[in-house]
Amino acid sequence: MSLVLDSGEINRALKRISHEIVERNHGVNSLVLMGIPTRGRFIAERLREIIATIEGPVACGTLDITMHRDDHRLRAPRVLVETVMPHGGIEGKDVVLVDDVLFSGRTIRAALDALGELGRPNSVQLAVLVDRGHRELPIRADFVGKNIPTSIKEQVKVYLTEHDDKDLVEIVTVQE
Amino acid sequence: MKHLLSIHDISADQALDILDTAAQLETLTAGAVKKLPTLRGRTVVNLFFEDSTRTRLSFESAAKRLSADVTNFTAKGSSVSKGESLKDTAQTLQAMGADAIVIRHPASGAANRLAESGWVGASIINAGDGTHEHPTQALLDAFTIRKHFGPSMRDFSTLNIAIVGDILHSRVARSNIALLQKLGARVTVIAPPTLIPVGIESWGAPFSYDFDEELDQFDVVMMLRVQLERMNESFFPNGREYSRGYGLDEARLARLKPGAIVMHPGPMNRGLEISAASADSIRSVVVEQVSNGVLVRMAVLYQLLGGPDLQGAGGAL
Secondary structure, eight states: OEEEEOHHHHHHHHHHHHHHHHHHTTSSTTEEEEEOTTHHHHHHHHHHHHHHHHTOOOEEEEOOOGGGOSOGGGSOOOOOOOOBOOTTOSTTOEEEEEEEEESSSHHHHHHHHHHHHHOOOSEEEEEEEEEOOOOSSSOOOSEEEEEOOOOTTEEEEEEOHHHHSSOEEEEEEOOO | OOOBOOGGGSOHHHHHHHHHHHHHHHHHTSSSOOOOOTTTTOEEEEEESSOOSHHHHHHHHHHHHTTOEEEEEESTTSGGGGTOOHHHHHHHHHHTTOSEEEEEESSTTHHHHHHHSSSOOSEEEEEEETTTBOHHHHHHHHHHHHHHHOTTOSOOTTOEEEEESOOTTOHHHHHHHHHHHHTTOEEEEEOOGGGSOTTGGGGTOOEESOSSTTGGGOSEEEEOOOOGGGOSSOSSSOHHHHHHHHOBOHHHHHHSOTTOEEEOOSOOOBTTTBOHHHHTSTTBOHHHHHHHHHHHHHHHHHHHHSSSOOTTTOSOO
């Protein structure tokens, strides 16, 4: 088990990402943040707060991807999570998908499908706290908190105060 | 969960999970695209040995909105009229690769028979068997009640619900009483003595022969259809007398508590158990029940078919 990011580092990474998002999109006018449950939702909420202090208010929603997953036949049905449409919708907006860890890319593939069902954004970008590699699909992140090279046997665990009572990212080795 | 045969097989938490899932599905399908890819490649067979409009259409749209393939089977115009047995019909469906069979049958226990016989490996959903149960109707009624009295309610104990009419022949009443009591509601059964089944004491619901006595106390009044096709003797002198005692007319409608809702599982006998004015009044949620039916049936199909293949796993739930 090793510590990758502590609370201060998580904050600094999110601040940097916030600046990058605003810079890339030339402000916040058509910007929408969409968090992917469970933890992407809290990260999106934090980015919204930071962007509000540096540039101005930005719409923020939640996107449940359960019904669009490709592994339904491999595991028990999951409980659906709430999808919250951001104020003003996503039609013609520049949507930034937000998640905690980017791994195989399958979650993001499902998110793109789920988003397509809600409307047609002008563009879709991706912000993640951690990119751990091992992609199985041609997908990449536009904004990354930290790149962590990992072994496929390792697991990246993200803890956030809103959900787990502490801010921490660590790597654990899974025992066979 | 492998089958949905009876409300008695599921716990309050399982029922609430289905209602929560239905609520999320409502937001997911509210946009321009109403279809989700979740059950792509699955086959749902509607096996209807009894006439139905709402339930069959509802299951069909639910399965289609989840991208499952749907095959409809109605006894009329099939080999059943040549004398084919339930077993042979079921095995034909099995050979065609059905993942779920939605069955409506005039015999009580038909869905159980299909699930427990080992004839088929598919998930069985009871869409009404004789005078026994109609579990998805109860779930959609609970969903409708929840939308009106608190969308995230997990406990119905503040609600006073009347189920009125042909209790004797009603599978809707049996499933509804079981589910609403499970969720904590106070359910009162109201009917003429001839339409109250023997042994109703064991249901745990108080019953009354007088519709007017507590009329202004109910939050929900659920009217049942008088099932003339199941009546081969006279249970009441005539329609007008039944309406006078147990029909929801304008006078009774006016006495309902503010905020109370009127439900009916359909099809309605307008002028018999419910007057046209009551059926079309602002308190009536009959049309809403139909659209909620699709959402609840989507949630049930998702819970039964959304996981790994259970073919051959056997056993109810």
